Amino acid sequence: MTKDIDLAKFLTRERHNVHLIGVAGSGMSGIAGLLLQLGHQVSGSDKLDSLETDRLQRLGLKFYQQHRAADARDAELVIYSSAIKSDNPILKSARENGKRTVRRAEALAAIMAAKRGILVVGMHGKTTTSAMTAHMLREGGLHPSHYVGAEIPILGANAHWDGRGEFFVAEGDESDGTIALFHPEHALVLNIEEEHLDFYADLAAIENVFRQLLAQTTGKVFYCADEPNATRICRSSDRIICYGLSDEADYRATDIELRNFSSAFWVYRGKERLGEAVLNVPGEHNVRNALGVIALATELGVPFEKIAKSLTKFQHARRRFEIKYDSPRFLLVDDYGHHPTEIKATLKTARSVGRTRVLTMFQPHRYSRTKALRKEFGHAFDQADRVVITDVYGSNESPMPGVTGQLIVDEIAAHGHCGVSYQPRLEWVHRDLGNLLEPGDLVLSLGAGNIHEQLSILAADLVIAEKLKEIVGEIGDVRLYEPLSKHTTLRVGGPAQFWVEPRNETALSELIRFCRRDNLPLFVIGRGSNLLVRDGGIRGVVVHPSGGDFDKIDIHGNEMTAGVGAKLKEIAYAARAADLGGLEWMEGIPGAVGGALRMNAGAMGAQTFEKVVRVRYLDGEGNPHDKNRDELEVHYRHFPLLEQNFAVSATFRGSPAPREQIESRLHESQEKRRTTQPIAKSAGCIFKNPEKCPAGKLVDELGLKNSSIGKARVSEVHGNFIVNDGGATATDMLELIDRIKQAARSKRGIELETEVQIVGEPI
Ligand code: EPU
Numbered sequence: 001m002t003k004d005i006d007l008a009k010f011l012t013r014e015r016h017n018v019h020l021i022g023v024a025g026s027g028m029s030g031i032a033g034l035l036l037q038l039g040h041q042v043s044g045s046d047k048l049d050s051l052e053t054d055r056l057q058r059l060g061l062k063f064y065q066q067h068r069a070a071d072a073r074d075a076e077l078v079i080y081s082s083a084i085k086s087d088n089p090i091l092k093s094a095r096e097n098g099k100r101t102v103r104r105a106e107a108l109a110a111i112m113a114a115k116r117g118i119l120v121v122g123m124h125g126k127t128t129t130s131a132m133t134a135h136m137l138r139e140g141g142l143h144p145s146h147y148v149g150a151e152i153p154i155l156g157a158n159a160h161w162d163g164r165g166e167f168f169v170a171e172g173d174e175s176d177g178t179i180a181l182f183h184p185e186h187a188l189v190l191n192i193e194e195e196h197l198d199f200y201a202d203l204a205a206i207e208n209v210f211r212q213l214l215a216q217t218t219g220k221v222f223y224c225a226d227e228p229n230a231t232r233i234c235r236s237s238d239r240i241i242c243y244g245l246s247d248e249a250d251y252r253a254t255d256i257e258l259r260n261f262s263s264a265f266w267v268y269r270g271k272e273r274l275g276e277a278v279l280n281v282p283g284e285h286n287v288r289n290a291l292g293v294i295a296l297a298t299e300l301g302v303p304f305e306k307i308a309k310s311l312t313k314f315q316h317a318r319r320r321f322e323i324k325y326d327s328p329r330f331l332l333v334d335d336y337g338h339h340p341t342e343i344k345a346t347l348k349t350a351r352s353v354g355r356t357r358v359l360t361m362f363q364p365h366r367y368s369r370t371k372a373l374r375k376e377f378g379h380a381f382d383q384a385d386r387v388v389i390t391d392v393y394g395s396n397e398s399p400m401p402g403v404t405g406q407l408i409v410d411e412i413a414a415h416g417h418c419g420v421s422y423q424p425r426l427e428w429v430h431r432d433l434g435n436l437l438e439p440g441d442l443v444l445s446l447g448a449g450n451i452h453e454q455l456s457i458l459a460a461d462l463v464i465a466e467k468l469k470e471i472v473g474e475i476g477d478v479r480l481y482e483p484l485s486k487h488t489t490l491r492v493g494g495p496a497q498f499w500v501e502p503r504n505e506t507a508l509s510e511l512i513r514f515c516r517r518d519n520l521p522l523f524v525i526g527r528g529s530n531l532l533v534r535d536g537g538i539r540g541v542v543v544h545p546s547g548g549d550f551d552k553i554d555i556h557g558n559e560m561t562a563g564v565g566a567k568l569k570e571i572a573y574a575a576r577a578a579d580l581g582g583l584e585w586m587e588g589i590p591g592a593v594g595g596a597l598r599m600n601a602g603a604m605g606a607q608t609f610e611k612v613v614r615v616r617y618l619d620g621e622g623n624p625h626d627k628n629r630d631e632l633e634v635h636y637r638h639f640p641l642l643e644q645n646f647a648v649s650a651t652f653r654g655s656p657a658p659r660e661q662i663e664s665r666l667h668e669s670q671e672k673r674r675t676t677q678p679i680a681k682s683a684g685c686i687f688k689n690p691e692k693c694p695a696g697k698l699v700d701e702l703g704l705k706n707s708s709i710g711k712a713r714v715s716e717v718h719g720n721f722i723v724n725d726g727g728a729t730a731t732d733m734l735e736l737i738d739r740i741k742q743a744a745r746s747k748r749g750i751e752l753e754t755e756v757q758i759v760g761e762p763i
Contacts, residue, residue, distance in 0.1 A: 010077065011107065012038060012114035019072035020044040021090050022081030023063065024053045027173065030147050030159035031079060031107055036060050037161040038111075045071060045090060052151070052158075069093035076100075079107045082176045083396040105178030108147060108170060112182065115145060115168035118296065119182050121213065122190025122230070123174065124342045127317045128281065129190060129289040130171035131155060136293055137167055139310035140302035144169050150336075154315040167300075172213070175199060180212040185219040188292050192229040195339055198368030198397065207233055222295050224288055225249040241299065243291040251295040253277075253287050258352050261323075263287050267294055267304070274304045279311045282321055283349035319452060321349060325459040327466060329439040331355055332459050338365040338448040340376035346446065347383035356440030360384040361429050361454060363447035364392045364408055367400040371407070378411030384444070386419040387412060388432045393449025426451070430458040431495055434480035437462075461497065464520070468500050468541065471510045475548060477501040484533040484760070487525060487544065489590055490683040490722075492730045493533025494760060496525075496542035503548025505648050509622035512646060515541050516620065523759065524646055526564065529591040530599060530683055535730045536761035545594065545648075555580075559613060561651045564594030568601075571652065572666065581657025583611060584665035588673045590684060593650055598642045599755070600634055604669055609634045614651040620644055637688050637755055678715040680723035686737060687720055688755040695752060696720035702743045709736045734758070 010016060018035055022028050023044025029052035035042045036059045043062040046053065053063050064071045069089045072078060078094040078101045086092070094101050102110075112119070120130040127149045134146035134155055143165025148158055172179040175196045192210055193203070200206045207229070214221055214237045223234035225244035234240055243251035253265040261282050267274045279290045290311060297307050316322060325332035331353065337346040343362070350358045360381065364370040370377070370392050381387045389405040389412070409422040423429050429451070433443055445455035461480055469478040482499035485491050498520075502508045515522040521540030525531065550565030555578045562571055568586040571593070575583040585604035589596060596608045597615060609629065616626050625645075633640055687695035699705065699719030706716045708725070710732030715721035722736055737754065744750045 007102065007106065007110035008113040011035070011040075011110050015039045015041075016076045017041045017074050018043075018077045018079065019075035019090065019094075020079045020081075021067065021072075021084050021088055022046055023056070023061070024048050024050040025081050025083065026052070026149055026151075026158065027104055028079075028081045029053065029056060030149070030157075031104055031111075032056050032061055033059070033157055033159040034111055034145075034147065034161050041074075043072060043075065055157070077102065079104060082178075103178060105173065105176070105181050109178075109181040109183070111147075112168045112170055112184065116166045116186075116219075117182065117184035118144075118167055118169045118186045118188065119172045119179070119184040119213070119217075120169070120188045120190070121172040121174060121179055121210070122188075122224075123193050123195045124337075124339060124345070125190050125285060125289045126171045126173075127152075127336075128286065128320050129188065129293060130169055131317050132290060132293045132311075132314055133188070133296060134160075134169040135314055136297045136302065136307060136310040137165075137169065137300070139313070140297060140300075140306045142167055142300070142302070147171065148317070149173070150317045150319065152317045154313070174206070174209065177209050180209050180216075182213060183216045183218070184213075185217070186296060187213060187217040187221050188296055189214075189221065189223040189230045189234050190289060190292065191224060191227040191341075192233060193341065194373070195369070197372040198366065203229070220296075220299060222292050222299075224292060226288060241295050243295045244288055249291075251291050251298070253291055256284065256287055258282065258284060258287075258349075260353050267291070269295075269298065274298070275308055277308050277311050280314050281316050282353070283345060285345040285349075321346065324455055325462055327462075329466065330437065330462060331442045332445075332455055332462065333442060334445045334452045334455050336448055337446045338363075339369070340373055340380035343377075343380040343446055344383070346444065347381065350442055350444050351383050353442060355442040357385040357438070358383065358442050358444060359386045359388075359433050359436060360444045360446060361388045361390070361433055361451055362408070362445075363390045363426070363429075363449045363451035364405055365448040366395050367392050367397050367403045371400060371403045374407050374411050377408045378415040381412050381417060381420070382415075384417075384419070386421075386433070386436060387417065388421055388423050388429055390422075390426045390429050390451065391424050393447065393451075395449070426454065430454040430461075431481035434458050434461065435482060435495070437480060464518075465498055467514065468498055468511070471514060472500060472502045472507045475503045476507055481537075482542070484525070484528070484537060484542070488528035488531050488533055488683070489681060490528075490532060490728075490733065491681045491724050492535070492728055492733060493531075494535045494537025494730075494763070496523075496538050498541045499544065500541055501544045501546055503546075503550065505549060505618070505624065508543065508545055508646060508648065509618050509624070511541065511543055512618055512620065512622035516622075524594065526592040526594040526598075527567065527590065529589075530595055530601070530756050532683060532730060532733055532756050532758045534734070534758070534760035535763045538760045543646075550648075558655060559651050559653050561614075561649055562593050563649050564592060564597070564647045566593050568592065568596055575654050576659070576662045576666065578654075579656055579659055579662070580654030581662050581665070582654045583652060584662060585669055587666050588669045594647050597639055597647050597650055599637050599757070600639050601637070604672065607636075609639070611652045611654070612650055613653045615641075616648045616650070617641065618646045618648060624648065676718055678717040678721050678723050680715065680725070682715065682721045682723045683756045685720040686722050686754060686756050687740075687752045689720075690750050690752060692750060694720070698744060698748065698750060698752075699740055702740070702747060704740055704743060707736070707739070709739070712736045714740070730760070731762075 024046035137144040144167040225242040256265040319336040481495040484493035546565040550563035572587040696719040711728035712732035
């Protein structure tokens with residue numbers, strides 16, 4: 001094929017072999033769809049596959065998940081995305097062989113030239129507005145063909161060729177100057193402002209491209225009268241029609257009522273009242289966009305009743321204020337907004353929805369935009385209560401030194417916002433916001449990259465969290481991604497995916513059944529005094545039985561029944577109040593009953609099961625059992641029953657003793673602790689005492705006291721304690737434990753076993 005073909009004829013009236021480079025992109029896949037419907041043999045290559053490439057393959061696309069020249073050997077025409085570099089093997093080979101290669105927009109302009117083209121342009125709202133245009137003309141019976149930049153459920157696909165109709169509605173992409181390639185019949189100009197400064201030198205350069213498009217528009221130019229730049233640039237064209245909220249607009253909206261997810265307004269053409277419209281998407285900016293479409297459709301002869309009906313049926317494109325989760329307690333919304341103006345508009349809409357707080361996650365898109373508009377970004381989040389910013393999604397750009405999400409965070413903070421933070425790890429963004437959630441919150445993800453995946457993860461977890469909340473009821477508590485460093489005495493550990501606090505046996509039993517049925521891992525944590533949670537946290541449900549029945553201590557005769565959440569220290573003091581002796585040593589153990597049972601904790605030469613008479617627990621199916629001491633198998637620092645079962649309460653037996661004797665034993669225990677154990681944050685003894693020598697003594701003799709890794713340090717007071725000097729990680733702790741074990745093994749031939757329970761996942 002020679003280079004001087006008539007591209008419009010080639011693409012719309014003949015059948016050829018065409019290859020698309022970068023076919024998985026949202027724009028390129030639309031072209032592929034059109035070409036398949038026009039009867040071409042279409043092949044395409046991309047390093048990624050997508051839902052779109054799957055769909056197109058079913059329609060006949062030959063897809064290659066790599067760029068190899070040989071795969072496009074038979075192509076007569078090669079169409080390439082702006083993201084494709086000139087050294088792409090297919091592009092290079094096509095050019096060397098004298099084949100015609102065209103950019104996506106050239107192909108689109110040529111396809112449009114075969115019909116009466118309607119081009120929707122502007123910096124913000126193009127996809128919604130072009131989709132609304134195609135939908136309205138379709139409802140008006142005009143059988144339009146269309147090409148829009150995203151998946152549009154109501155239109156069926158992002159692109160469609162309808163041989164019956166005259167019109168072709170397309171979204172023009174101004175980002176690379178290619179809108180100047182189009183010669184539409186009508187243009188709909190939404191807004192014009194500084195954007196894509198990677199391509200344009202300044203606003204003047206952007207204006208030139210728009211002026212050229214307008215000069216090439218043969219029919220009417222529709223523009224938004226509320227947009228100063230659009231007004232200035234379009235006003236000088238012939239055959240202009242303006243729309244907006246201002247009184248001067250040819251098509252106007254009045255009495256606008258913004259509802260949760262829709263807007264109602266009256267439409268006027270000049271002084272003539274056309275009727276009432278209810279637009280089924282939220283936000284005042286969309287009222288303006290709809291007015292532009294109403295103006296265009298009216299001028300094309302679509303009756304107002306059909307226009308009004310189509311607006312009530314309209315549904316958003318994916319990622320345009322798309323509701324991902326909606327319950328009375330929480331609302332999760334995803335939006336594609338990535339320019340400060342779009343962010344402000346979306347936040348305004350989010351505010352108007354009537355929830356209590358708006359929490360936002362934002363992924364800046366492109367280094368060039370982040371750098372150029374950083375000041376504007378600093379002002380864009382005023383309407384958000386909390387903002388988490390992640391790193392820049394580069395698209396096809398290479399990183400620029402100093403241009404990170406932190407830049408935007410600094411601008412937002414400098415502007416006076418107190419609720420902004422930086423999370424450079426994209427995969428953790430959902431955690432940061434999820435852990436802040438309170439009933440009444442709206443969570444908004446913003447950005448043109450892949451931030452929406454974070455919201456989807458949050459939405460999926462929220463579905464489970466809400467069920468868990470139902471189980472524990474009003475008195476219980478459920479939190480997402482709760483940092484376990486807050487719930488362990490060592491103060492290290494990553495988050496719990498679901499943190500659940502039941503307050504009674506019924507709720508705990510329900511939780512066990514729920515996790516079993518839904519295949520969710522379940523882990524019980526008490527006071528976290530003997531626990532080392534790895535930095536990646538714990539997946540699944542982490543149950544913390546506390547408060548309510550779980551904290552109760554009942555005394556009956558010489559026996560005391562305590563819930564698993566009751567602190568051992570409190571049992572020691574309750575025993576004193578009831579003049580029961582033999583439980584004084586419990587004062588020195590920082591944990592609660594559950595943990596003490598689980599590991600048969602001990603101090604001052606005594607251990608838990610010496611005093612236990614009965615244990616109540618739930619089995620793996622949530623059924624209760626009561627077992628007497630003689631039915632239970634117990635070892636030094638180990639109680640196997642609780643590996644698969646869940647303790648509810650235990651009954652301890654004390655022996656009547658004079659108050660002074662109890663006081664003196666309590667004092668002895670306190671003194672022992674005060675003089676031999678560190679007060680710094682720790683998990684108690686790290687190792688079980690080996691038979692030959694107490695672990696603390698061994699570590700001491702090995703000369704490892706005070707040795708440290710990161711902020712984890714072997715206590716100088718007691719060798720079997722590792723303390724957190726502030727900010728230690730689980731990784732620091734584990735490395736230090738390993739160092740001690742190796743030294744004990746190589747120097748003393750002793751295999752140390754950890755007493756502290758090590759759980760969770762590495763980062
Ligand atoms: N020792 C040293 N150097 C040290 C630490 C200890 O030489 O750095 C010597 C002590 O002088 C003593 C012997 O080692 O002769 C044992 O030490 P200690 O009396 O402190 O008792 P332990 O066996 O280290 C146990 C429990 C503690 C409990 C205390 C007090 C274990 C693994 N630890 O410690 O429990 O508080 O007795 O009754 O059984 C816990 O399990 O988390 C815990 C703190």
